[in-house]
Amino acid sequence: xxxxxxxxxxxxxxxxxxxxxxxxxxxxxxxxxxxxxxxxxxxxxxxxxxxxxxxxxxxxxxxxxxxxxxxxxxxxxxxxxxxxxxxxxxxxxxxxxxxxxxxxxxxxxxxxxxxxxxxxxxxxxxxxxxxxxxxxxxxxxxxxxxxxxxxxxxxxxxxxxxxxxxxxxxxxxxxxxxxxxxxxxxxxxxxxxxxxxxxxxxxxxxxxxxxxxxxxxxxxxxxxxxxxxxxxxxxxxxxxxxxxxxxxxxxxxxxxxxxxxxxxxxxxxxxxxxxxxxxxxxxxxxxxxxxxxxxxxxxxxxxxxxxxxxxxxxxxxxxxxxxxxxxxxxxxxxxxxxxxxxxxxxxxxxxxxxxxxxxxxxxxxxxxxxxxxxxxxxxxxxxxxxxxxxxxxxxxxxxxxxxxxxxxxxxxxxxxxxxxxxxxxxxxxxxxxxxxxxxxxxxxxxxxxxxxxx
Numbered sequence: 001x002x003x004x005x006x007x008x009x010x011x012x013x014x015x016x017x018x019x020x021x022x023x024x025x026x027x028x029x030x031x032x033x034x035x036x037x038x039x040x041x042x043x044x045x046x047x048x049x050x051x052x053x054x055x056x057x058x059x060x061x062x063x064x065x066x067x068x069x070x071x072x073x074x075x076x077x078x079x080x081x082x083x084x085x086x087x088x089x090x091x092x093x094x095x096x097x098x099x100x101x102x103x104x105x106x107x108x109x110x111x112x113x114x115x116x117x118x119x120x121x122x123x124x125x126x127x128x129x130x131x132x133x134x135x136x137x138x139x140x141x142x143x144x145x146x147x148x149x150x151x152x153x154x155x156x157x158x159x160x161x162x163x164x165x166x167x168x169x170x171x172x173x174x175x176x177x178x179x180x181x182x183x184x185x186x187x188x189x190x191x192x193x194x195x196x197x198x199x200x201x202x203x204x205x206x207x208x209x210x211x212x213x214x215x216x217x218x219x220x221x222x223x224x225x226x227x228x229x230x231x232x233x234x235x236x237x238x239x240x241x242x243x244x245x246x247x248x249x250x251x252x253x254x255x256x257x258x259x260x261x262x263x264x265x266x267x268x269x270x271x272x273x274x275x276x277x278x279x280x281x282x283x284x285x286x287x288x289x290x291x292x293x294x295x296x297x298x299x300x301x302x303x304x305x306x307x308x309x310x311x312x313x314x315x316x317x318x319x320x321x322x323x324x325x326x327x328x329x330x331x332x333x334x335x336x337x338x339x340x341x342x343x344x345x346x347x348x349x350x351x352x353x354x355x356x357x358x359x360x361x362x363x364x365x366x367x368x369x370x371x372x373x374x375x376x377x378x379x380x381x382x383x384x385x386x387x388x389x390x391x392x393x394x395x396x397x398x399x400x401x402x403x404x405x406x407x408x409x410x411x412x413x414x415x416x417x418x419x420x421x422x423x424x425x426x427x428x429x430x431x432x433x434x435x436x437x438x439x440x441x442x443x444x445x446x447x448x449x450x451x452x453x454x
Contacts, residue, residue: 016213017056022090022097028055029086029098033105035437036078036313041144041393042137043078043315046436048147051085052211058085059214064152068382069369071389072180074273075358076315079103083362088216088370091225092363099359106314107321107351111344113308114325118343124451132447133311135418136440138400139425145397146430149390157197158387161186166391176392183388184381191380198380228367240360244269247352260331263294264346268320268353286323296327311444317354324350417450 028050036043044067051057058066066088070080079102086098113126153159161183168174191198214220248269251262267289290296297305305322312318328346329339372378402410404418421443428434428442 016217017215019215020055020057020089022094025086025090025094026097026101029082029101030105032082033101033103034313036102036106036315037137037140037311037436037440040076040078040315041148041396042140042436044081045140045144045147047078047081047085052214056211056214057089058216059218059220060151060211061218062214062216062220064386065379065382066369068379068386069365070362071385072184072382073358073361073365075355075361076317079315079355080358080362083359084366084369087362087366088223088226095363095366096359099355099362103314103318103351103355106312106318107347109312109314110308110318110321111325111347113312114305114322114329114343114347115340117304117308117322118326118329119340125448128448128451129444130311130447131418131451132421132443132445133440134400134404135422135447136425136443137311138397138404138422139429139439140436141393141397141400142426143429145390145393148386148393152383152386152390155197157190157194158383161384161387162391162394164391165388166394169392170395170398179388179392180385183384187381187384188377190384191377195380198383222370226367226370228371232367233364236360236364240356240364244353244356247349251349255333260294260296260327260333261346261349264296264324264327265349265353267294268324268350269357271320272354272357286320290323290327294327296331297323301326318351320350320354321347324348421446 032046032050036046048063052060052063063085066084067077067081070077070084073080079099082102083095083099087095090097149162153162165179165183168179169176187198248262248265251259251265255262257263271286271289287299287302291299291302302323305319305326308322309316309319324346325343328334329343331342332339333342333346335342369378401422404422405415406412407415425439425443428439429436
């Protein structure tokens with residue numbers, strides 16, 4: 001992918017791009033599925049760079065409005081944002097394709113890597129690549145906090161909300177759902193008594209477009225398919241319920257309720273509804289269930305799976321595919337002669353039950369969101385939530401930095417080489433606007449070289 005031109009050096013285009021056909025959109029969504037590294041922050045950064053700045057498929061304000069909604073929902077917000085934009089541009093099948101292609105490459109890659117992991121044992125090559133990629137991911141999260149914060153925090157009050165959210169989660173370990181609820185309450189009250197502080201653009205009126213007119217611009221009328229209808233809401237809810245019930249019924253009838261695959265379906269359904277705040281908010285729940293309760297994997301395998309999730313494209317919550325594969329493989333769910341098939345089936349089931357609610361939330365709630373993108377009563381709480389999430393993303397960056405730079409804890413050795421890799425990645429991203437995938441590839445190569453020569 002070519003490095004996008006710097007926005008501050010390029011004059012905004014004067015005309016909107018031509019409408020994009022579904023086939024061209026599918027090519028982009030598939031490509032995004034293979035380059036969406038860096039967790040939700042990095043993935044949102046990539047989408048903003050591609051869809052708002054470079055291709056101008058959607059305006060800054062509409063992009064942030066959709067992101068606000070996705071931040072409120074349980075589930076992977078980056079995948080939901082892709083689903084939302086795909087749906088807005090090309091109706092239901094556009095949304096399904098965008099969200100599905102965002103996940104499919106990650107699922108296939110993780111099935112292959114999980115098989116190598118359990119069948120072939122430790123691989124020094126992979127360890128070297130991980131060593132370089134982890135500092136790069138830390139820099140990507142820092143960059144995303146900077147990019148989103150600089151555009152969403154347009155006023156002293158929103159900066160204050162972001163700072164308070166950071167302190168709440170970093171110092172007091174306040175649960176993310178509570179932070180979201182409190183930010184929404186502040187936004188609801190502030191939207192009534194200090195509306196200018198919660199308008200898009202931070203109380204400075206309607207912001208001028210930074211990158212020129214977009215296909216879906218600030219004042220583009222809501223498409224007919226995105227108009228809210230109660231009948232459509234009921235239809236989406238019914239179809240989503242059926243798509244959950246059929247595989248659960250087949251698993252229960254075919255294997256029994258206590259079988260590993262059936263329990264995975266039920267467990268990952270519950271996990272999908274608890275993922276407020278992204279993957280790291282739900283990982284303790286997944287760890288407790290998969291390791292301590294069901295014994296599908298060991299604690300060491302859980303840590304290794306998180307490493308794979310951090311260094312493969314797709315949502316970080318795709319670690320559930322690793323958990324499913326290892327659990328199905330080790331438990332020999334289909335017998336000792338079909339362990340790979342059992343692992344692949346378990347990974348697919350884990351992915352299905354984890355992501356199905358996300359599609360339902362977007363396709364059911366999207367029309368309501370589209371009818372409110374100029375309604376301050378709805379947008380003010382979401383604007384406040386976005387401000388709070390900036391603080392949470394900064395906390396995530398520090399979390400990554402701690403584990404990368406002090407892998408043995410503060411009392412152990414400081415990893416100077418990882419620090420230099422992270423610094424170089426941050427300079428490349430923030431100063432030179434380098435492409436994310438190029439930075440990851442370069443850091444992976446450096447990490448491999450360091451490990452092979454040390």
